[in-house]
Amino acid sequence: MADAEIAGSTAGGGGEPLGLVGRCYAVAVITAALVCPLELGVGGSPWSQVLVLAALYVACEWLVRRQALSAAGGVETQTRWTAFFPVLLAAATLLRPGAAALVPVLGAVLAPAEPPRALRRAWNAAQLALAACAAAEVFDATGGSSELTRRQFPEVLGPTLLAALAFCVVTALLVGGIRVAAERADPYTVWRGALLRSLLPCLGYGLIGLMMAVLWSSYGGLAAVLVLLPLTVSSWVYAQFQQEEAAHQATVSALVQAVEIKDEYTRGHSERVSRASVLMARELRMAEERVASLRVAGILHDIGKLGVPTRVLRKNGPLTDDEHEAVQLHPTFGHEMVRGIGFLGEAREGILHHHERMDGRGYPTGLAGEEIPEFARVIAVADAFDSMTSTRSYRRGRPVTEAVVELERCAGSQFDPVMVEALVRAVRRHGWQPAAPTAADEDAPDVPLGIREPRRPAGAGASGAGAAGVKNAATRVAR
Amino acid sequence: MRRPAVPMQQAVSTRGRSGRRSGGAGAPATVDAARVGRLPRRVVAVYAAAVLLVLASGVWLAVYGFVEAWIALGFGTLVAVGELLRTTLPGDRVQAPLGAAAALAYALLGALAGERTHHGVAQVVVVTTGAAMVGMVPRVARGRQPCWDSVARRVLSVGVAALLFQPFYNRGVLLRYGLEHGPANGAYLALCAGVAALTDMGLAALLAGSHSGARFAHALRDECCALLRIGSAIVATGVVIAIAAGEIGLWALPLFSVPLLLTQAGFRRYAAIRATQRQTIASLARATEVAGYTLPGHAQRVTLLACRVGRELALTEGELLLLEYAALMHDIGQLSLVDPIPGGATALLSRAEQRRIGQLGSEVIRRTGVPPEVAEIVARLAEPYRRPDGTRDGDVPLAARIVRVANAFDDLACDDPGPARREEVLVQLREETAQEYEPRVVEALARVCQRMPG
Numbered sequence: 001m002a003d004a005e006i007a008g009s010t011a012g013g014g015g016e017p018l019g020l021v022g023r024c025y026a027v028a029v030i031t032a033a034l035v036c037p038l039e040l041g042v043g044g045s046p047w048s049q050v051l052v053l054a055a056l057y058v059a060c061e062w063l064v065r066r067q068a069l070s071a072a073g074g075v076e077t078q079t080r081w082t083a084f085f086p087v088l089l090a091a092a093t094l095l096r097p098g099a100a101a102l103v104p105v106l107g108a109v110l111a112p113a114e115p116p117r118a119l120r121r122a123w124n125a126a127q128l129a130l131a132a133c134a135a136a137e138v139f140d141a142t143g144g145s146s147e148l149t150r151r152q153f154p155e156v157l158g159p160t161l162l163a164a165l166a167f168c169v170v171t172a173l174l175v176g177g178i179r180v181a182a183e184r185a186d187p188y189t190v191w192r193g194a195l196l197r198s199l200l201p202c203l204g205y206g207l208i209g210l211m212m213a214v215l216w217s218s219y220g221g222l223a224a225v226l227v228l229l230p231l232t233v234s235s236w237v238y239a240q241f242q243q244e245e246a247a248h249q250a251t252v253s254a255l256v257q258a259v260e261i262k263d264e265y266t267r268g269h270s271e272r273v274s275r276a277s278v279l280m281a282r283e284l285r286m287a288e289e290r291v292a293s294l295r296v297a298g299i300l301h302d303i304g305k306l307g308v309p310t311r312v313l314r315k316n317g318p319l320t321d322d323e324h325e326a327v328q329l330h331p332t333f334g335h336e337m338v339r340g341i342g343f344l345g346e347a348r349e350g351i352l353h354h355h356e357r358m359d360g361r362g363y364p365t366g367l368a369g370e371e372i373p374e375f376a377r378v379i380a381v382a383d384a385f386d387s388m389t390s391t392r393s394y395r396r397g398r399p400v401t402e403a404v405v406e407l408e409r410c411a412g413s414q415f416d417p418v419m420v421e422a423l424v425r426a427v428r429r430h431g432w433q434p435a436a437p438t439a440a441d442e443d444a445p446d447v448p449l450g451i452r453e454p455r456r457p458a459g460a461g462a463s464g465a466g467a468a469g470v471k472n473a474a475t476r477v478a479r
Numbered sequence: 480m481r482r483p484a485v486p487m488q489q490a491v492s493t494r495g496r497s498g499r500r501s502g503g504a505g506a507p508a509t510v511d512a513a514r515v516g517r518l519p520r521r522v523v524a525v526y527a528a529a530v531l532l533v534l535a536s537g538v539w540l541a542v543y544g545f546v547e548a549w550i551a552l553g554f555g556t557l558v559a560v561g562e563l564l565r566t567t568l569p570g571d572r573v574q575a576p577l578g579a580a581a582a583l584a585y586a587l588l589g590a591l592a593g594e595r596t597h598h599g600v601a602q603v604v605v606v607t608t609g610a611a612m613v614g615m616v617p618r619v620a621r622g623r624q625p626c627w628d629s630v631a632r633r634v635l636s637v638g639v640a641a642l643l644f645q646p647f648y649n650r651g652v653l654l655r656y657g658l659e660h661g662p663a664n665g666a667y668l669a670l671c672a673g674v675a676a677l678t679d680m681g682l683a684a685l686l687a688g689s690h691s692g693a694r695f696a697h698a699l700r701d702e703c704c705a706l707l708r709i710g711s712a713i714v715a716t717g718v719v720i721a722i723a724a725g726e727i728g729l730w731a732l733p734l735f736s737v738p739l740l741l742t743q744a745g746f747r748r749y750a751a752i753r754a755t756q757r758q759t760i761a762s763l764a765r766a767t768e769v770a771g772y773t774l775p776g777h778a779q780r781v782t783l784l785a786c787r788v789g790r791e792l793a794l795t796e797g798e799l800l801l802l803e804y805a806a807l808m809h810d811i812g813q814l815s816l817v818d819p820i821p822g823g824a825t826a827l828l829s830r831a832e833q834r835r836i837g838q839l840g841s842e843v844i845r846r847t848g849v850p851p852e853v854a855e856i857v858a859r860l861a862e863p864y865r866r867p868d869g870t871r872d873g874d875v876p877l878a879a880r881i882v883r884v885a886n887a888f889d890d891l892a893c894d895d896p897g898p899a900r901r902e903e904v905l906v907q908l909r910e911e912t913a914q915e916y917e918p919r920v921v922e923a924l925a926r927v928c929q930r931m932p933g
Contacts, residue, residue, distance in 0.1 A: 003656035148933060153730040207737050214726055215719070222665045223722065230738040233708045237745035241752055248756045250848025255763050258814050268809050305815070307769040340765070341758045343751075 026123040032125035037098035045339040050099050053091045060084040064235045069081030089209025092135035092163055100136035104128035112124025127174040134170045139163040168198050196227050251387035259305050263313040274298030276382035293334025297347030301354050327332050328363045350375025357414045377416040381423050389434040400432050519689035529631035532638050533608050536601035546597045547594040553729045555610035557581035562614025566747045570705050576713050576743050582607035586641035587668050589648050592728030603641040608634050616909045634683045640675035672714040680706055697793045712742050764807040772813040782806040785885040804849050804879040805856035809882050812840025824890040833861035862868030885921045902930050
């Protein structure tokens, strides 16, 4: 649920240090929050209403935090629900701006926070207060208050949505601001992301707040509880969802670990291929869902090695033709294994074809050029790049620059030049951290790179291409 | 030796088509019912009650007439839309939360925008049933089965809510006792809706129980666990729509559906990730087959069998899920072996070797993020029913004893799927109940085998 995103962002940048600029910014916001309500005035709002709403806000927050905690098995993982906005928006429609600003204060002060605690709590309270205040001001200014008391539907929906919009914009600006100040993040991306993520949930919260306000005069707290009940259920579901998602990620990495038990060379390799593929996908401006799918495809690309006999995988010498054939079955095995996983979609094709070559001499089917699925072309480059920069027992890892030259040499024949270029740009922009060499790797010989061409055309038991080719060539030289 | 696998796809899709129930793998229950060729008596009784109620309401309306058609149309539309947005909840329950809430709201509707309404129980039943049928049309047009179970449940539970509210409202009884305004009204409506929700749960348990052969108490326990949260959201939304319509008229319908729709979307995502997790674990289970350690389809067959036995022994849905995961991954420890066991049949290995595989497997499973109980089950798979000195280890989870029996059955019977061979293997397992296998589990397996098609 996207509404959790903005809720999380109110925690003042999570656990990162604030820095001097960040602190100054937070203090400025807190001062503004103190001045604003005084200027606008608390007005004739009844204090009992302010108290009930504040108590409701505290209770909802507590409940939601507890649900997130119990779902995480008592360990505070990323509890992103740190605010319960519908109550605040109800306050914005029911109360004068100054009084609405008081509602979130108690909840923000009582909520747990990272150190420096006092500053973070004050900051959370201040930015929520300013947002609630702005929403109430907009609701009043657009005539929402009188329409609400006269039950004018649908006219009152306009001011409500405007108030929710104001709440969303103010929160996004303030929260984005602290990220810009504290982490030197790029302001445009921060604000755009925050606004896009929170816009729709905020409009929904606005409507829910309006519902509470409609029922408030005749039914009081009971109506509020009934309106909020589905929301607490949905936050429970969200916590369950997060837990199950984490479990699913663990299961995927367990699949990978099963391969790493068999083939010690690949320790961490899958993770790094996945990371490189994602960096490349970002350079290629792929849609987010595809990037997520590609991440999993990268992790699982060698999963089929489970089907290759351990003795072949661990062999420290040249492979016979039969053994090559066994190794070359791994994309097919991998595809067979992940066949049943519905959400993988495109990723399954990526796993099946990640050893194809642009000139059609790869395996398992000998596709060429554009016939090769895009995911497979990405993974092929990432796979070869990581193989070359990692240290294996038969060869020391090569520097990134050397690997890049080699990739560029093979672009067109083995790799898609577009993908190679994406990788080069990604590495230039983000840097690359190859696998840390272990003590055992000290003896690895220093062997120059050189990707061997397959001896025979595809399908006829050609000796490995790509990463496997590097491995064979190097093994030969090493002996 | 190798025989074609029972693909997981097939097991999964059978479950999908059979509607809801069966938290575990496969749907033996409905298949069994279909084979018998007639519906269980309890199901017939529920259906008959629902049909009678609708017919009686229709006759009543024909005699006394239909009132306030626009209000009926408004609520009916929301019911139909809610029916269209039917979604699958975790545990393969198909639900239409918005449709249920809208029907409840119409049953509990007193005033609309300050004006009194005059519809009675009969009109509520006819309108909500008709709207639900209309909402099901696209589903049926796409070739899916209509869920008669949920229609029957809806008719009866909404009827109960309307019966508790409409007659008293229309005759002014509520007004006399001060239950028509303010918090007292809200509380009374919540009470009516609560009774309706309990009725629905009871009916769901009755139907689920007679489909799967589980006892009513067990089915009721499962339904309560599964429906408690979404049920309370439905009740709250139904009540809120009813009272808000009293304040602001039909605008309350779209407006107050928003929170429930959000909740429904959350449940849908949760169910989706649960399904994905199950598929991924099935892939992990397939790893031993791809690697040549076990025969194709072994993990799936053991899982299907273990879940049927588990249901026979009245495990809860939560326990069945753990059992399913453990059965799928029971051979995962073999991945750590350098040389495969001939035929992958662990039942024929020495105890020490079985224990070692169980331990290795549980270490892998601990890293998968499934509940830790699953690793414990797999670690204890090798434990016999009685130790050599005749004592029993009470700590071994029932799920471990079930997987142990199911695994042995498949290891022994996989080369010949015929009923004669099944009988032979059962005799063999029964002979070993003194030491190796728990008699209760073997008997449950025998009952499951009897129901298997030849």
